[in-house]
Amino acid sequence: MSTATPIRELADRLAVDLVQAYEQARVATGNGGTKHQAQLASGQPLRDAFGAFGEEAAGAGVSLEDAMAASVEALQHLFERFGGHTADPATMLAAGIALAATARAYDIDGRPPTPTRDQELPTQLSRLAALHRVNRAVTAHLELSEMLETSVRVVSETVGSDACAVFLYDSATESLALRAAVGLNPASVGAVTIRPGVGITGRAAVERRPIAAPDAHVHEAFLDSPGMGDNVYASQVSVPMLLRGANKLVGVLNILTVGRRTFDDDEIAFLQTVAGELAISIENARLYSRTDARLRRKVAELGTLQRVSRTVASSLDLDQVLRLLAEQAVELINADAAAIFRLPHPPGGKPSGEVNPTIEHFVGDEREVVGPNRDRLVRQVVRTGASQAVDIDYVDGSGMVFCLPLRSARETLGALCLRLRPNTELTEDELGLLQAFSDSASLAIENAQLYQDARHGLETASALLQEMHHRVRNNLQTVAALLSLQLRSAEDAPWSVQLREAISRIQAIAGVHDLLSDEQRLAGTTVDVIAKHVVDDAHSTLVPPGLHVEFEVVPGDVVVPSRQATVLALLINELITNAVSHGFEGRQCGKVEIRAWHHDGLVSVEVSNDGEAVPDGFVPAESSGLGMKIVHRLVTSDLRGQFTIGSPGGQGTIATITFPLAEPEPESTLDALSMVGAG
CATH class of the missing domain: 3.30.565.10 (Histidine kinase-like ATPase, C-terminal domain)
Structure with a gap:
């Protein structure tokens, strides 16, 4: 029997079904926009239309090759009429869904095609096993990025979704950032952010409750994000990830399916449990990252301090020691400049409060000081032995100067002044690091001074x-x-x-x-x-x-x-x-x-x-x-x-x-x- 007539009739009927799907989308959305039509057709209606076409073609004895050729032709006409480009990931994904639906309608053993159905969430004991699998996956890593990548993959496999995404909430910027995903455009991870309250994801975050949208594209809160590649999915469930005790928002877990899918109450409850476990694991990973980063910073600071101490202790020449101290102080906290001040005083006596301090060594760009504030600051730091930070006026503007004393067990040797870069605020750790550096510097200066005095005495x-x-x-x-x-x-x-x-x-x-x-x-x-x-x-x-x-x-x-x-x-x-x-x-x-x-x-x-x-x-x-x-x-x-x-x-x-x-x-x-x- 010739298949030319049946395949042509079936192809024409497929084209009509696709147009009707777009017309229904126009009526449903009320705005006539082709964007929403394309979203609808590329999801469940697209899959249904090509699936029906494949079943009829198989029943009429049309070969799979002829059916696929007709499907490709229908897709080309569809994209030419309503928009679509082969370089667009969403277009190519829609085409793949359509052709896959046609191919599934054919039974390779010659048996009647079996109807497809969505994979249901595991129930009862199997659901506990699935939750254990998720827990084991999310606790396998302490690094946040690795943990998130593993989590979205395992959750997607466990709940039978076509895509899964995790948005993390940043309280500093008050935004949700896409941090991990499967089934979406990989380039969007780390690049897409959503404001709370915007889109289905943002609304779930604000309302602190799951939102299930079987027809996501017609949901009132739907947000079109072309760069993510989520417009090919018909259904979406957004579940906020909350820390139970404080009701603290950690992020949002998104489950997406190509086919239309309705989630019952038990399934939503299971997803909430999964989201809660993810929230705990994410928070633990964040704490680990912060603690690990703090420890690494401490180790780096101690290493820097050890290197600085070793450097300044490598010489007993006073001038060279002062130069090394000024250079290492600038490097230690990335300061703009550093100067070591000494107050002239008789041997064995204390510095006079009326004598202007002298710069023994200076490192950095020189700026001309206006007024006596700097010298007054140095004298006060030497006299009181307490660190101070003040704004100093220069000819070309102002700047923050942090000054700390250089003290030995016997006397105050001078002061170390650091001109900080604009908008620099010293943390508690940096202050402690500077104090430790000051102690090492004082010891180095005193040793060099004692060596100089001893050498002078021996020369005499x-x-x-x-x-x-x-x-x-x-x-x-x-x-x-x-x-x-x-x-x-x-x-x-x-x-x-x-x-x-x-x-x-x-x-x-x-x-x-x-x-x-x-x-x-x-x-x-x-x-x-x-x-x-x-x-x-x-x-x-x-x-x-x-x-x-x-x-x-x-x-x-x-x-x-x-x-x-x-x-x-x-x-x-x-x-x-x-x-x-x-x-x-x-x-x-x-x-x-x-x-x-x-x-x-x-x-x-x-x-x-x-x-x-x-x-x-x-x-x-x-x-x-x-x-x-x-x-x-x-x-x-x-x-x-x-x-x-x-x-x-x-x-x-x-x-x-x-x-x-x-x-x-x-x-x-x-x-x-x-x-x-x-x-």
Whole structure:
């Protein structure tokens, strides 16, 4: 049988049914607007018309391909006449609904088509299971956005709707914002807002009760929102989400279906229960978000404060510390500018209330102040120790300045002033952060000031010590010069040898003080440098004419403090004197070697010569010579060490002084401070 005639008749009848649907919409709305006609036809009437067409075409033996082709042609004529565009999501969704209705009318097994029916809400025990499923879904996430996305999907599946949306109420803006949806235009989420009282959704929010609209497009409160894509749905239920105790509005839950659907009282009650559970979960997620954000902000603030404290503690240079403090203060609360003020005052005294504060360091754009308000503010903050915020007049306008004291345990060091950006209000947390920063800044300033004072004191002590060594050296050299004059006038006198030894001792001590008058050697010097100075003087004072002595000082890095250096110079001088006087007696040449080394926390200094050997069993302490007595006394009493002398192998003499190294002199603290400051 030919299908050309039946399909054409059925297609013409479909076109008539569609026009009647639009005419009924015009009568129902009373305004003749095509917008409402399109909304109605794209919903249940559109689905019914194409479903009936599909059943008749299937019954007449028309193939599914021919029926779909006729449906597409009817849709094209429909959209050309009443409006519609293929780029419009609503138009394409309406076309899909129509073609799906036609296809469902065909039974692929050849059986008579079964009538379609809306999925009913679960009842009794199954409804409890559905509620449990919703609860499990909404409590699976603490992040609000994730929880909402999961909620609309699960609720839509549970209640058998074609679309589901959640609007959240914002009390600050007094508006409802679309925050999650399925079955609607995804681009509208986060972009669509509704005022309470406007539309079915807004009315449900204001009246605090569910509103069910089986024919949503003809409802008196219906609001057309083309961007959302909800105009293809015939029925809508809007249920306010309320917190039971306070009747607080959290938002609105919307359920939408393509086919016309009537919700009974039990179904509405079930949706209210779902909305109540959603309200609790949403509020918990909001509290979690606020708490989590607050904790993250606190962690960030503590991290910033730790970084600031570490930065300002990295230097002991006062100028650098002040610069770092001003820079970090600006960064801490995003201020416009920062300045650190100090009040001049005598050491140990308190700042004078009449003296104008001075800016030690400034960061930011400079603005010229008009009037004395700023200086008065700084003086008052320093005097009272309390933070204050005032408006300051500038040449180019006014600005808010927040000033807080910089206090140590002993005194108020100054004040930190921050020029805030326009419309800035410091929160309680920011005030606490600034106070903690102020405490760290005060500690850094006090440490830098103490370091500066200590360094200045040590530099003064160093200069005085240098001058003392210089004067002692000059006085000793004067004494040695006078004794040398006396010696020249009595070279053959019986006491000339003793006088020459005395001159040598004095010059040895003078040589050490000459070394210590050098700033680099205040804390001490090396043994080889001491020995070289003693040897240089020995050439001119100890070695008699006709005797050639070769001196060798082995280089080393053994450093002794200044007190031990003086004693060591005398000891080396005495041992050289002993070698020249006794070891090289009757000879024309000789050699003296001096070296020093560390071992087991002790210092050993060895003076050896190739002269006559000392007698076996020689005991320095029992010697009748003045030189050996001086050596023994200085080693045991001053150095608290040991002295040995002998002639291994019966040739030459080796004298060894062993002593513990004394603690560094206080002067060395200056070098330590210099190293700390440089670091």
